[in-house]
Amino acid sequence: SQATPALSTSPDELEDLDRRHLIHPLLSGGSTDRCVIVRGKGSTVWDARGNELLDMTGAGNWLAQVGHGRVELGEVMAEQVGRLSYFTSFSEFSNDQSIQLAKRLSTLAPEGFNRVLYTSGGSEAVDMAIKAVRLYHSRRGEPDRTWIISRQMGYHGSTYGGGSATGFDFVHHGVGPTLPHVRKVSPPFPFHPEMYGGEPITDFLVRELEQTIEEIGPGRVAAMIGEPVMGGGGVVEPPPDYWPRVREVLSRHGILLIADEVVTGYGRTGSWFASPERGMAPDVITTAKGITSGYAPLGAALMRDEIGDVVGGGDGFLHGFTYCGHPVGCAVALANLDIIEKEGLVPRSLLIGKWLRQGLAPAAELPAVGEVRVTGATVGIELVANRTTREPMPPPVASSVVKELQQAHGVIARAYGPVVVMAPPLVLEEGEAARAAEATVEVLSRLGTDGTLNS
Numbered sequence: 001s002q003a004t005p006a007l008s009t010s011p012d013e014l015e016d017l018d019r020r021h022l023i024h025p026l027l028s029g030g031s032t033d034r035c036v037i038v039r040g041k042g043s044t045v046w047d048a049r050g051n052e053l054l055d056m057t058g059a060g061n062w063l064a065q066v067g068h069g070r071v072e073l074g075e076v077m078a079e080q081v082g083r084l085s086y087f088t089s090f091s092e093f094s095n096d097q098s099i100q101l102a103k104r105l106s107t108l109a110p111e112g113f114n115r116v117l118y119t120s121g122g123s124e125a126v127d128m129a130i131k132a133v134r135l136y137h138s139r140r141g142e143p144d145r146t147w148i149i150s151r152q153m154g155y156h157g158s159t160y161g162g163g164s165a166t167g168f169d170f171v172h173h174g175v176g177p178t179l180p181h182v183r184k185v186s187p188p189f190p191f192h193p194e195m196y197g198g199e200p201i202t203d204f205l206v207r208e209l210e211q212t213i214e215e216i217g218p219g220r221v222a223a224m225i226g227e228p229v230m231g232g233g234g235v236v237e238p239p240p241d242y243w244p245r246v247r248e249v250l251s252r253h254g255i256l257l258i259a260d261e262v263v264t265g266y267g268r269t270g271s272w273f274a275s276p277e278r279g280m281a282p283d284v285i286t287t288a289k290g291i292t293s294g295y296a297p298l299g300a301a302l303m304r305d306e307i308g309d310v311v312g313g314g315d316g317f318l319h320g321f322t323y324c325g326h327p328v329g330c331a332v333a334l335a336n337l338d339i340i341e342k343e344g345l346v347p348r349s350l351l352i353g354k355w356l357r358q359g360l361a362p363a364a365e366l367p368a369v370g371e372v373r374v375t376g377a378t379v380g381i382e383l384v385a386n387r388t389t390r391e392p393m394p395p396p397v398a399s400s401v402v403k404e405l406q407q408a409h410g411v412i413a414r415a416y417g418p419v420v421v422m423a424p425p426l427v428l429e430e431g432e433a434a435r436a437a438e439a440t441v442e443v444l445s446r447l448g449t450d451g452t453l454n455s
């Protein structure tokens with residue numbers, strides 16, 4: 001068909017080869033399920049068998065802001081490869097694309113963020129940020145400020161640094177010790193007031209943070225890291241007073257704040273960056289994903305001038321990846337940001353959220369649904385075994401819902417613990433949003449509180 005490109009290898013063979021050769025990080029070893037995606041256009045992708053699927057996940061990983069199949073981005077990459085495919089920017093060398101992108105990022109980021117360090121992705125950006133804040137304090141005469149505070153249920157990547165800051169234990173199983181000097185505090189989770197023993201959420205969390213800082217020693221904490229809105233934790237928007245009050249505590253103790261905007265950056269939640277409007281006032285912002293919409297691997301740690309001046313001064317940072325400032329990645333990032341801007345995808349994110357909120361409204365009344373959370377073009381539907389106690393469904397239930405959505409309706413969503421998550425391309429059309437919502441309501445209306453999906 002027109003949709004499926006001619007493949008030199010049959011779908012069966014591709015799936016077999018995949019099973020034989022590829023390790024999938026989040027797939028249990030025994031699973032034989034495979035879905036080989038071979039083409040994409042807009043918010044639709046096709047698998048090797050010719051099935052047409054509505055991508056409500058942003059290419060499975062919260063990105064694809066500008067949608068699939070943007071040939072113009074390929075042209076930019078080809079042109080850049082023809083001019084300069086790569087040259088290091090470790091020392092005095094540089095390249096024009098990484099310079100232009102740095103300038104552009106400083107106009108999109110909050111006021112005073114004029115310094116950037118590039119990486120190949122989000123985890124590396126978090127690692128870089130952790131090292132940068134430690135170095136900042138060390139260079140300013142406080143070398144004991146090495147502790148990082150992060151949050152349970154926060155996701156910050158898979159490297160040893162980002163993984164250590166991540167608040168999900170499963171990422172640490174069997175891989176030896178994590179980074180020392182990382183402490184987790186509780187996350188803000190308005191749907192689960194039981195986590196706070198009856199105390200107002202922010203009062204509890206601020207008190208816990210103060211205690212944690214006191215226990216570690218105020219002069220030993222380098223920074224706190226957090227997502228403005230938790231993504232992998234299940235699309236959780238904090239109470240409005242959470243970040244301003246956390247920021248106040250941190251500032252009082254000379255502690256920096258890293259906003260991990262790897263998911264929320266570049267329009268995902270309805271603004272270029274989600275941290276300023278939530279009163280976070282960060283010192284470092286980590287980004288990746290939407291910076292290129294996934295057309296090339298690229299990440300960036302943006303720094304407030306005062307931090308950047310210290311980190312980039314002295315003997316330099318002494319931390320660099322071969323591919324930091326990759327000219328092809330930076331060129332495609334610039335062209336991607338142009339599209340986001342020209343097509344108004346940042347405000348469109350809010351419109352998509354509105355369509356999804358409307359379409360999913362009936363889901364919120366269903367017996368196995370606890371809450372439907374929508375933030376920009378991002379949705380988290382928390383499944384519960386009991387609506388009164390809000391007892392979460394065991395994780396396999398959300399996985400079975402996601403599987404059924406794909407099999408019965410050709411809609412791709414993702415399961416994060418008990419939460420069904422959607423983060424579609426920001427070019428999603430109204431009819432597509434309605435279709436995804438209708439399919440989701442249909443599947444969830446068949447879900448019992450015992451976790452069984454009736455046919």
Ligand code: PLP
Nearest residue numbers: 121122123155156157260262263
């Ligand atoms: N930080 C956040 C908030 C993320 O959601 C992710 C990935 O989903 C990362 C960091 C890690 O980024 P990457 O997978 O590009 O290394």
